[in-house]
Amino acid sequence: MIKAIIIDDEQNNIINLQRLLEKYCPEVIVTGSSTNPNEGIELIKSSQPDLVFLDIQMPEKDGFQVLQELNLYDFEVIFVTAFSQYGIQAIKFSAIDYLLKPIDIEELKKAVAKTSERLKHKNQNLQLQNLLHHLKESNNSSDHRIAISSLKETRFVYVKNIVRCESENSYTLFYTDEGETIISTVPLYEYDEMLSVYGFIRCHQSHLVNKKHVKSLLKEDNYTLLLYDQIRIPVSRNKKDLVKKALI
Structure with missing residues (x-):
C-alpha cells in the first residue's frame, strides 16, 4: 500500500482526486488532506507519507514553496496543476511526474505506477532536491x-557537460564531454524544449547539439x-538558417 496525502486549496479537487484513487488506484490510501499549504507542511512532517499529491498554484504559498520549507525528502511527489506552462519546464527537467487538471485517469494510473516502482527503492528523493536546486539557482544555469x-x-x-543528444527510435542517447553515453527512455523532442534555453541547437530531426561544443560549420555538399x-x-536543409543564426 502507498500512504498518500493531498494538498490542494480547493476541497472539491481533493474529493475528486480521492474518488479517482479509490476507484482506479486502490493501492493508494489517502491518510490525510489539507486546503492550507502551511497545514500541509505540518501534515507532511507528522504523517510521513509515501506520496504527496501537491497542487502547484495555491494562495499564500505555491507547491514549490511548500517543498522549500521542508528539510527531508523521503517521499514521492506528483504535482497537480490547471496550467500546462506553470512550472512544468522545471518539473520536466527533474523528471518528476505531474498531472493537469482535469485529471486524466490513464495519466493518473501511469504516474501512480511509476511512483510505486520508485518506492521499492525508497531513499532520499534526489529528483525533488534537483528541482529545488534548479529553482533556487534559476539565474545560474552553469550549475x-x-x-x-x-x-x-x-x-x-x-547541462554544461552534455555535448550532444541523438534520437534512437523512442530513446535519446546523451553524449558527455567525459566520453560517456547515457541512454534515456524519453524521446528527443522533449529534451529539445528543455535544453533550448541552454544553447542547444536542434540541427537535425535526430540531433540536438550544445553549441558550446561546436568548432565550426562546414559548407560541404550539405552543411x-x-x-x-x-x-x-x-544539418538539415530546413535547419540551415536557424543553425547559422544560433552560432553567431
Missing part, C-alpha cells in the same frame, strides 16, 4: 543538472557541424 531517466536509474548530469571532439553532425 544546473538535468535528470535523465534510463531503464535502470535516474542520472543527474550537468555539417564539426564538434571539438571531431564528431560531425548533419
Whole structure:
C-alpha cells in the first residue's frame, strides 16, 4: 500500500482526486488532506507519507514553496496543476511526474505506477532536491543538472557537460564531454524544449547539439557541424538558417 496525502486549496479537487484513487488506484490510501499549504507542511512532517499529491498554484504559498520549507525528502511527489506552462519546464527537467487538471485517469494510473516502482527503492528523493536546486539557482544555469531517466536509474548530469543528444527510435542517447553515453527512455523532442534555453541547437530531426561544443560549420555538399571532439553532425536543409543564426 502507498500512504498518500493531498494538498490542494480547493476541497472539491481533493474529493475528486480521492474518488479517482479509490476507484482506479486502490493501492493508494489517502491518510490525510489539507486546503492550507502551511497545514500541509505540518501534515507532511507528522504523517510521513509515501506520496504527496501537491497542487502547484495555491494562495499564500505555491507547491514549490511548500517543498522549500521542508528539510527531508523521503517521499514521492506528483504535482497537480490547471496550467500546462506553470512550472512544468522545471518539473520536466527533474523528471518528476505531474498531472493537469482535469485529471486524466490513464495519466493518473501511469504516474501512480511509476511512483510505486520508485518506492521499492525508497531513499532520499534526489529528483525533488534537483528541482529545488534548479529553482533556487534559476539565474545560474552553469550549475544546473538535468535528470535523465534510463531503464535502470535516474542520472543527474550537468547541462554544461552534455555535448550532444541523438534520437534512437523512442530513446535519446546523451553524449558527455567525459566520453560517456547515457541512454534515456524519453524521446528527443522533449529534451529539445528543455535544453533550448541552454544553447542547444536542434540541427537535425535526430540531433540536438550544445553549441558550446561546436568548432565550426562546414559548407560541404550539405552543411555539417564539426564538434571539438571531431564528431560531425548533419544539418538539415530546413535547419540551415536557424543553425547559422544560433552560432553567431
